[in-house]
Amino acid sequence: MRIKLTKKKLYTHLILGLVWSGFGVIYILLNDENVNWLGIGFIAIGLFDILHYVYDSKHQYLLIENGVIRKNILYGFKNKIDIDDIHQIKSEGGNYILKSDLNTFKIDPGLIEKNSLEDLNKFLKDLDLPSDKNFLTS
Template sequence: MKIKFTKKRLIYNLVLSILYLTIGLEGIIYQENIRWTKYGMLSLGILYLTNSLYELKYQYLSIENGILRKNMILGFTKKINLNDIIQIKVFTDEYTLITKTNKIKIHTEIIDPKSLSELKRILSKLDLPPDKTPFQNTTIE
């Protein structure tokens, strides 16, 4: 199952990448004296486009076979086994999932509302002591 980004984030990153690509290409194609900044803008546009396509395909989180994976580009993907979680901390718009050896922060403001309720449902089903989870007294459908 995938926990998706908000559409606003995906569209914003795509528009930003097109803007950088347009500025970079315009500077390279139409100006006589090409500056290094135009190549920088073009490179930044390519990086943003790559990141946008990656986020569109893989989304924010994946949960399969009891393993939660935070998808990040360039191989910086983090994994955590849901059964190994010993504590869940909530601070404003952030969940911190803690195991004995690992810690993953999940930023909830960039998660689609439907996916966020699904994530809360999954986290509420974990067998944790009441003082180690914020989902103890809540019923999430």
């Protein structure tokens, strides 16, 4: 199951990438120097944001398959948890916190598309956890 990002989150990276790249091109065109490091830097930042948009569009936010919940992030290391190892699901500061003996996995529901959030809530509610260990079932 793929849990999708909101369109707002996706398009933010695209718009920022285009704006930064636009600043870089304008800076290069208006500056008379031979080497335009600042303009090249703006374009590089813009390209990174555009690549981030492409990556997020393709992979989305979460992937639930083969007994693992994996966060599809462009950078970072702690991005998965085994479903069988989850012993508690709680809500803290607006985030979902999935706890196992070895690690903690944080999900930001504000980044999730409405239909996907309903699917995620149903999936988490159906996990075999006591009601005092799963805030969605209480």
